[in-house]
Amino acid sequence: MDLAEPTDRTLFVEFLTTNRFPFHVSASPTRGAIEKRIDDGAFASPEHAVFRVDVDGALTGIVVLDDLDDDAPMIDIRLAEPSRGNGIGTVLVGALADHVFAAFPDITRIEAQTRDDNVAMRKALARNSWVQEAHYRRTWPVDGGAPRDSVAYGILREDHLSGTTTPFLTDVPRRA
Secondary structure (H helix, E strand, O other): OOOOOHHHHHHHHHHHHHOOOOOOOOOOOOHHHHHHHHHOOOOOOOOOEEEEEEEOOEEEEEEEEEOOOOOOOEEEEEEOHHHOOOOHHHHHHHHHHHHHHHHOOOOOEEEEEEEOOOHHHHHHHHHOOOEEEEEEEEEEEEOOEEEEEEEEEEEEHHHHHHOOOOOOOOOOOOOO
């Protein structure tokens, strides 16, 4: 999607304001907040890329790749409410890794961060061999509620291409 194009921008804003995203920091973003983020460059290339996800010709989701100027970009997946729970997220995570590693040869890893209670996303990542690399306690802000834990996942280029999982280099034992 090219958010500089009026049609894409309208579609993007409409999608984000007509669906709830309970596991995102802003579960129900406002039109004004989204427009401001677009105007401020939050989705602008070359650091960012926005893709629409269509299933059977219908808009089903939006994917944002952040930090593409880094060697470890972050993914943000948002599916339309009626499309959730159908396995689309699992397929999408795999397709995203395929695309990123093919299109960006300097990227060595991809990262994702989600709330601890976003079980569907965590399963989608795990089913695609993403490794849980961190668990941050009470760091995810929640509108009108107590902070949730944030869980970070990553996949290495060589692991994705080979179908293996590189083990952690060190594992410091807990204090007794």
